[in-house]
Amino acid sequence: MITPDPETAMDDTTAANAGAVAALSSPLQDVRALSRRLVTHFAEHVAPCGTLPGDALRGDITTVTRTCLELTGAVLEGRDVSGKIERLQRAGEDWAREGIPIGTIHRAVHDGFTLGLDLILDSATPEDFERLAVTARRLLEVQAVVNSAFAVAYVREHRAVVAEHHTAVHTVVSALLAGHPASTMARAGGVEIDESYYVLPVSIPPHPGESDASTDSEVVARRKLRRVQSALADYCGGHALSLLGANGGTILLPASSMPADPLDGLVTALAAAAQVSITATIIHAETERIPEAADRAHELLDMVHRLQCAPGLYRFDDLAMEYQLTRPGPGREYLGALLDPLDEYPELLETLRRHIGNDLSRQRTARLLGVHTNTVDYRLKRIGQLTGFDPSQSSGLWYLRSALVARSYRSTERARIGRPDTIFARSTAKAGYSDSAFGERATDHTVPTPAGSSARPAKRSASQSTMTGTPMNCKGR
Secondary structure (H helix, E strand, C coil), rough: CCCCCCHCCCHHHHHHHHHHHHHHHHHHHHHHHHHHHHHHHHHHHHCCCCCCHHHHHHHHHHHHHHHHHHHHHHHHCCCCHHHHHHHHHHHHHHHHCCCCCHHHHHHHHHHHHHHHHHHHHHHCCCHHHHHHHHHHHHHHHHHHHHHHHHHHHHHHHHHHHHHHHHHHHHHHHHHHCCCCCCHHHHHHHHCHHHHHHHEEEECCCHHHHCCCCCCCHHCCCCCHHHHHHHHHHHHCCCCCCEEEECCCEEEEEEEEECCCCCHHHHHHHHHHHHHHCCCEEEEEEHHHHHHHHHHHHHHHHHHHHHCCCCEEEHHHHHHHHHHHHHHCCCCHHHHHHHCCCCCCCCHHHHHHHHHHHHCCHHHHHHHHHCCCCCHHHHHHHHHHHHCCCCCHHHHHHHHHHHHHHHHHHHCCCCCCCCEECCCCCHCCCCCCCCHHHHCCCCCCCCCCCCCCCCCCCCCCCCCCCCCCCCECCCCCC
């Protein structure tokens, strides 16, 4: 915000008219009496019902009102006012800390200048028209200077308070997540500690603007984060504690003030603010159990990304079976190895993922793969022959789905159950069998991998994971 400089604003012409303007401003010379009149007006009309404390009316506000009147007279007479502007800014910072709304201050400034102009108009004669026009313009300049001084002070103080609060919140959240005592830090920072929390890890993918070469990706990411933080504060009424970056982080929601039911709406609101799809998981825990709950919730979020579930909020109940299948042990190793026979036939593995992700709809799977439904049937039959588990049988399907889940933690690739980014092209000669037995050429129903595509990393932190491709439905099985 730029503060107008009354000295540079006065050009040579207005400086030459300073004497004439000063003559018109004589009704403003009795600063003491006029300030008392203005303060009484403020108390009765601008901030009624005792919103301004009595000591403020008798002390600081009266002093600042006198300073404004003196500043007005000095500008009208062409004298230096830099010291008075600093005095106004210091008062503005004090009022911002005391919680006096800036709208109240601007209303008081407006009413004060209106009353002063009325006094000048009452004492003016028809012969004073030209001088009155100069005086009115100069009063508008002074009003802009005063309003700007208060606005700059309020913004400066607000930024300092927000930075201080964020630091306190970050310190408290870090202590809670680490299992350290946080009561002393919370009291010092004005943060209340609840008896239990909903631990909410969130993953925020990049905004499309972050990959735009014509924009600064860091600026776009910071704006996205600010929008998310603002939406979080609005939705939770300022009760949420968070450690968030541009890629996500952890949110702690006090259970006493945040019912569990509306939390799906919270993720929707955050996604709307970020302008990208957001994925989150949630676990409820007593305050002293937050570290363990956070570890489990982030593991759950990582699993959601490995399985490429649809964006949204996931509770432990939604993925309890998948979570157990991904625990280290011989069971996971056995299940992960069940699909090894399909390593040489990526189109079969792709078909299995699509088929399971499409809720076993052969028609939808065929449409997405660009093949005939008979081709899907043949591939599913072939999968049963190679693995020993028939996907058309419930027991075989259970093992195949479990194998896909376990496989995501066994190998370096991320699971793409459902709808991956690309459909792998595979020559019929290398595949060892031909889909053309159903009257179609292989090139008619396969889509080559786009040039320049690269394999994605096996594991990413919860704050770095992103949703890509077309997701599967991981809920309501």
